[in-house]
Amino acid sequence: xxxxxxxxxxxxxxxxxxxxxxxxxxxxxxxxxxxxxxxxxxxxxxxxxxxxxxxxxxxxxxxxxxxxxxxxxxxxxxxxxxxxxxxxxxxxxxxxxxxxxxxxxxxxxxxxxxxxxxxxxxxxxxxxxxxxxxxxxxxxxxxxxxxxxxxxxxxxxxxxxxxxxxxxxxxxxxxxxxxxxxxxxxxxxxxxxxxxxxxxxxxxxxxxxxxxxxxxxxxxxxxxxxxxxxxxxxxxxxxxxxxxxxxxxxxxxxxxxxxxxxxxxxxxxxxxxxxxxxx
Amino acid sequence: xxxxxxxxxxxxxxxxxxxxxxxxxxxxxxxxxxxxxxxxxxxxxxxxxxxxxxxxxxxxxxxxxxxxxxxxxxxxxxxxxxxxxxxxxxxxxxxxxxxxxxxxxxxxxxxxxxxxxxxxxxxxxxxxxxxxxxxxxxxxxxxxxxxxxxxxxxxxxxxxxxxxxxxxxxxxxxxxxxxxxxxxxxxxxxxxxxxxxxxxxxxxxxxxxxxxxxxxxxxxxxxxxxxxxxxxxxxxxxxxxxxxxxxxxxxxxxxxxxxxxxxxxxxxxxxxxxxxxxxxxxxxxxxxxxxxxxxxxxxxxxxxxxxxxxxxxxxxxxxxxxxxxxxxxxxxxxxxxxxxxxxxxxxxxxxxxxxxxx
Amino acid sequence: xxxxxxxxxxxxxxxxxxxxxxxxxxxxxxxxxxxxxxxxxxxxxxxxxxxxxxxxxxxxxxxxxxxxxxxxxxxxxxxxxxxxxxxxxxxxxxxxxxxxxxxxxxxxxxxxxxxxxxxxxxxxxxxxxxxxxxxxxxxxxxxxxxxxxxxxxxxxxxxxxxxxxxxxxxxxxxxxxxxxxxxxxxxxxxxxxxxxxxxxxxxxxxxxxxxxxxxxxxxxxxxxxxxxxxxxxxxxxxxxxxxxxxxxxxxxxxxxxxxxxxxxxxxxxxxxxxxxxxxxxxxxxxxxxxxxxxxxxx
Numbered sequence: 001x002x003x004x005x006x007x008x009x010x011x012x013x014x015x016x017x018x019x020x021x022x023x024x025x026x027x028x029x030x031x032x033x034x035x036x037x038x039x040x041x042x043x044x045x046x047x048x049x050x051x052x053x054x055x056x057x058x059x060x061x062x063x064x065x066x067x068x069x070x071x072x073x074x075x076x077x078x079x080x081x082x083x084x085x086x087x088x089x090x091x092x093x094x095x096x097x098x099x100x101x102x103x104x105x106x107x108x109x110x111x112x113x114x115x116x117x118x119x120x121x122x123x124x125x126x127x128x129x130x131x132x133x134x135x136x137x138x139x140x141x142x143x144x145x146x147x148x149x150x151x152x153x154x155x156x157x158x159x160x161x162x163x164x165x166x167x168x169x170x171x172x173x174x175x176x177x178x179x180x181x182x183x184x185x186x187x188x189x190x191x192x193x194x195x196x197x198x199x200x201x202x203x204x205x206x207x208x209x210x211x212x213x214x215x216x217x218x219x220x221x222x223x224x225x226x227x228x229x230x231x232x233x234x235x236x237x238x239x240x241x242x243x244x245x246x247x248x249x250x251x252x253x254x255x256x257x258x259x260x261x262x263x264x265x266x267x268x269x270x271x272x273x274x275x276x277x278x279x
Numbered sequence: 280x281x282x283x284x285x286x287x288x289x290x291x292x293x294x295x296x297x298x299x300x301x302x303x304x305x306x307x308x309x310x311x312x313x314x315x316x317x318x319x320x321x322x323x324x325x326x327x328x329x330x331x332x333x334x335x336x337x338x339x340x341x342x343x344x345x346x347x348x349x350x351x352x353x354x355x356x357x358x359x360x361x362x363x364x365x366x367x368x369x370x371x372x373x374x375x376x377x378x379x380x381x382x383x384x385x386x387x388x389x390x391x392x393x394x395x396x397x398x399x400x401x402x403x404x405x406x407x408x409x410x411x412x413x414x415x416x417x418x419x420x421x422x423x424x425x426x427x428x429x430x431x432x433x434x435x436x437x438x439x440x441x442x443x444x445x446x447x448x449x450x451x452x453x454x455x456x457x458x459x460x461x462x463x464x465x466x467x468x469x470x471x472x473x474x475x476x477x478x479x480x481x482x483x484x485x486x487x488x489x490x491x492x493x494x495x496x497x498x499x500x501x502x503x504x505x506x507x508x509x510x511x512x513x514x515x516x517x518x519x520x521x522x523x524x525x526x527x528x529x530x531x532x533x534x535x536x537x538x539x540x541x542x543x544x545x546x547x548x549x550x551x552x553x554x555x556x557x558x559x560x561x562x563x564x565x566x567x568x569x570x571x572x573x574x575x576x577x578x579x580x581x582x583x584x585x586x587x588x589x590x591x592x593x594x595x596x597x598x599x600x601x602x603x604x605x606x607x608x609x610x611x612x613x614x615x616x617x618x619x620x621x622x623x624x625x626x627x628x629x630x631x632x633x634x635x636x637x
Numbered sequence: 638x639x640x641x642x643x644x645x646x647x648x649x650x651x652x653x654x655x656x657x658x659x660x661x662x663x664x665x666x667x668x669x670x671x672x673x674x675x676x677x678x679x680x681x682x683x684x685x686x687x688x689x690x691x692x693x694x695x696x697x698x699x700x701x702x703x704x705x706x707x708x709x710x711x712x713x714x715x716x717x718x719x720x721x722x723x724x725x726x727x728x729x730x731x732x733x734x735x736x737x738x739x740x741x742x743x744x745x746x747x748x749x750x751x752x753x754x755x756x757x758x759x760x761x762x763x764x765x766x767x768x769x770x771x772x773x774x775x776x777x778x779x780x781x782x783x784x785x786x787x788x789x790x791x792x793x794x795x796x797x798x799x800x801x802x803x804x805x806x807x808x809x810x811x812x813x814x815x816x817x818x819x820x821x822x823x824x825x826x827x828x829x830x831x832x833x834x835x836x837x838x839x840x841x842x843x844x845x846x847x848x849x850x851x852x853x854x855x856x857x858x859x860x861x862x863x864x865x866x867x868x869x870x871x872x873x874x875x876x877x878x879x880x881x882x883x884x885x886x887x888x889x890x891x892x893x894x895x896x897x898x899x900x901x902x903x904x905x906x907x908x909x910x911x912x913x914x915x916x917x918x919x920x921x922x923x924x925x926x927x928x929x930x931x932x933x934x935x
Contacts, residue, residue, distance in 0.1 A: 017749045094656040
C-alpha cells in the first residue's frame with residue numbers, strides 16, 4: 001500500500017473487529033463461567049464474569065441424566081466419533097480415488113450422482129427414511145448402524161476428490177511404467193502422497209461427527225447409545241432449571257471440539273472451505 | 280536393447296479426432312531417434328503409444344520384433360523419463376530408483392549394484408538419501424534418468440525431458456544425454472519441440488506435423504534435403520528463407536517489381552514458366568558481387584541484428600524479406616543497398632500448392 | 638508447456654470395483670435407498686408405512702399438504718426467513734472479510750479469523766443451548782445487560798415479533814464465520830495488479846470495492862448465495878433447541894414441521910414435505926452448477 005491508513009479508520013476497524021469477535025466468543029465464555037456457578041447464582045447475577053467458587057459438584061449431579069451415567073455418554077461420543085471417522089476416511093478415500101481414476105465409467109458416474117443426491121437431501125429429514133431402512137436391516141439401536149450412517153459425508157469426499165484430481169498424473173504413469181499394479185500404486189505411491197489430506201479430512205470429520213445429534217437420536221432405541229450432544233438436548237428439556245448442569249454439559253460437549261480446532265485451525269478452515277472457494 | 284517398429288500407427292479420440300495419422304518408421308537397435316514438431320503435432324501421443332500409456336487405435340507397434348499392441352505398459356520392458364520428472368515425492372532418491380526393481384522382486388544386492396552404478400554415471404551419489412523436494416531441477420532430472428537406467432529396459436523413452444530446465448542447464452544436460460547414449464548404446468526415442476536438441480542428439484529425426492510424419496532422416500539429410508516446406512522451415516535457426524516466386528523463361532520474379540536473372544543451369548527438366556516457392560538458408564545468402572551463374576540481386580537492408588559472432592541482415596526483396604547471415608566484420612547500416620547472391624545449388628524449390636520439394 | 642490433451646489408456650475397471658465398493662454400498666444403503674423410500678412413502682398412507690404392504694394413496698399426502706394452512710404458512714415462513722438469512726449472512730460475511738483483509742487491520746488477523754470461525758465448528762446444540770439462555774427474558778445475559786444500560790428489553794424467543802430476529806442472530810453466529818473464510822480466500826485471489834492500478838488512478842475505497850473487487854467476486858458471491866440458500870432451507874437444530882416451532886408456530890419451518898409429523902407417526906405426510914423440500918434444493922443446486930460452469934468458461 002502506498003500510504004499508511006489514517007488513525008481514525010484504523011481505530012474504527014479494530015473496534016469493529018473486536019466487537020464482532022466479542023460477540024462470537026462471549027457465548028463460550030458465559031458457558032464456561034456458568035458451568036462453575038450454582039443455578040441460583042446464575043439467576044441472581046447472570047453477567048458476573050467470574051464464578052463465585054470453582055466447584056465441580058455439578059459433575060456428580062450430571063453423573064446421572066435420564067438414568068444413564070455421564071461417562072456412558074462421553075464414552076459413546078468418543079467411540080462413535082472415532083469409529084465413524086476412521087471408517088469414513090477409509091471408505092471415502094478409496095471411493096473418491098476410484099471415481100477419479102475412472103471418471104468415464106458410467107456406473108461410477110452413477111455412484112457419484114447418487115452420493116451428490118444424498119448430500120443434497122435435507123440432512124435432518126433423511127433420518128426419517130433412514131429410520132425405516134435401519135428397521136428393515138435390523139440395525140436400529142445398534143452402534144454399528146449409527147457409525148455406518150455417519151461414515152460418509154460431503155466434505156471428506158470433496159477434499160479427497162480434489163486432491164486426487166490435482167495429483168500429477170505423470171507420477172502415476174511412472175509407477176505404471178515401473179511395473180506397479182493398481183494395488184501397489186494405491187498403497188505405495190498415492191496414499192503416502194495423500195497423508196496431509198488424510199490428516200485434514202480426519203480432523204474435520206471428527207469435529208463434524210462429534211457434533212451430530214439427530215441421526216443418533218433417531219437411530220437409538222435407548223439413551224444407552226446417546227452421545228453428548230443428544231444427552232445435552234435431553235437435559236435441556238428435562239431438568240428445566242438446572243442451568244449449571246446444562247452449562248457444564250455444554251462445556252463438556254464443546255471443549256474437545258474447540259481444543260481440536262485450535263490445534264489445527266488453519267488446516268480445518270482451509271479444508272472446510274476448500275470446495276467452496278475453488279468452486 | 281531392441282529395435283522399435285511403427286507400422287501405420289494411428290490414434291483417434293472419440294472416433295473423430297486424428298491425433299496421429301498412419302505413422303510408419305523403424306528405430307534400429309541402439310539408435311537415438313528424435314520425434315520433433317510443433318505443439319500438438321502428435322509426437323508425445325506417439326511416444327505414449329510406444330510406452331503403452333495410450334492405446335493404439337490402428338496399426339502396429341513392435342518392440343524387439345514382438346507386437347506390443349495388447350501388452351500393458353508394465354510388460355513392455357520400457358523405461359520413461361517424464362517432462363516433469365514424475366519422481367515419487369515421499370521416497371528418497373535411492374528408493375525412487377529402486378522402486379521398479381523392487382516391484383519385480385530383484386535381489387537386494389543386485390538393486391544396490393545397479394543403483395550405485397547409475398548414481399555414479401549420473402553423479403548423483405551424494406544425493407541418494409535426499410527427497411526430491413530437496414533437489415534442484417537438474418538434479419531431479421538426473422534422478423529421473425537414473426530411475427530409467429537401473430531398469431535396463433529394451434527401450435528408453437524421453438518425453439521432453441529438458442523443457443522445464445533453464446537454457447544453460449538444458450545445454451549441459453543435452454551433452455550429458457548424448458554421452459549417456461554413447462556409453463550405454465541404448466535404443467532411445469526422444470521427444471522434443473526444440474529442433475536444436477533434435478539436431479545435436481539424433482541418429483535420425485522424425486519430423487511430425489498435425490499427426491503426420493513429414494520426414495524421417497538423418498539430421499544432415501533433413502537439413503540439406505528437406506522433403507517439404509514444413510520440414511524446410513522447421514529445421515534450422517534462423518529458419519530457411521521461403522519466398523514465393525514466378526519462374527519465367529528469362530527471370531525469377533519475386534513480386535513487387537523485384538526480379539533477378541534465371542540461372543542458365545535451370546533449363547530442363549525445369550518448366551519454362553511456373554510459380555514456385557524457393558527456399559534459401561540464411562547462411563547461403565552471400566553479400567557481395569556474384570559469381571557466374573548465381574542468383575543475384577540488389578536489395579535494401581531493413582533490419583540489422585548483431586549477434587556478436589555474426590550479424591543477421593534482413594533484406595527487402597520486392598514485398599518479401601530475405602534473411603542473410605553475414606560476417607560481423609561487415610559494416611552495414613539500415614537503408615544501405617546490398618548486392619547479394621546465392622549459388623543455384625543452395626536453392627530449394629517447393630510446389631506452392633502441396634509444399635513438396637522438387 | 639505440457640499439452641494435456643492426453644487421455645491415458647483407461648486401466649481396466651476390475652481393481653477399482655474393490656476400491657469403490659464400500660463407498661458405493663454405504664451411499665446406496667444409507668443414501669439412495671432412503672431417498673427412494675422417502676419418495677415412495679410419500680405416496681402411501683402413513684399408518685401403513687412400516688408394514689411390508691403399504692397402502693398406495695397416490696398424491697393424497699401432497700394434496701393434504703397443499704390444503705393444510707399450517708404447511709403453507711410454514712413454507713412461506715421458511716422462504717422468507719431463508720431469504721433474509723442468506724442476505725444477511727452473505728452481506729455480513731463479505732463486509733467482515735473486506736474489513737479483515739483491509740489495510741486498516743495490520744495485526745491480529747488470524748485471531749479475528751479464528752474467533753469468527755470458532756462458532757462454526759462448535760456443536761450446534763451446545764451453541765444454541767447457550768443462546769437460548771442468553772435470550773431468556775428474566776435472567777438472560779442479554780436482557781440483564783440491556784437493563785443495566787437503560788435500554789429497552791429484547792423480546793428474544795418469547796415474543797412472536799422478535800423470535801425470528803433472535804433465531805437469525807443465533808444462526809448468523811453459527812454460520813457467518815464459514816463464509817467469512819471463503820470470501821477471505823476469494824479476496825486473496827483477486828488480481829493485485831488491478832488494485833494497484835486503481836490506486837494509482839486515484840480510486841477511493843468505495844470505488845475500489847465497487848469497480849475492482851466486486852466484479853471479480855461476483856461469481857463467488859452468486860455461488861455461495863446458493864450454497865447458503867440450500868443450507869438455510871434446512872434450518873432445524875436451532876428451532877429444536879430454542880423454540881420448538883413456537884411461539885405460536887412462528888418458527889415452525891418446513892423441516893421442523895416435517896420432523897414433528899414424523900414424530901407423530903404421520904410418515905406419509907412427513908416424507909411428502911421432505912420430498913418437496915428436496916426438489917426445491919435440487920433445483921437450486923442445478924442453478925448453482927449452472928452458475929459455476931459459467932464461471933469456469935469465462
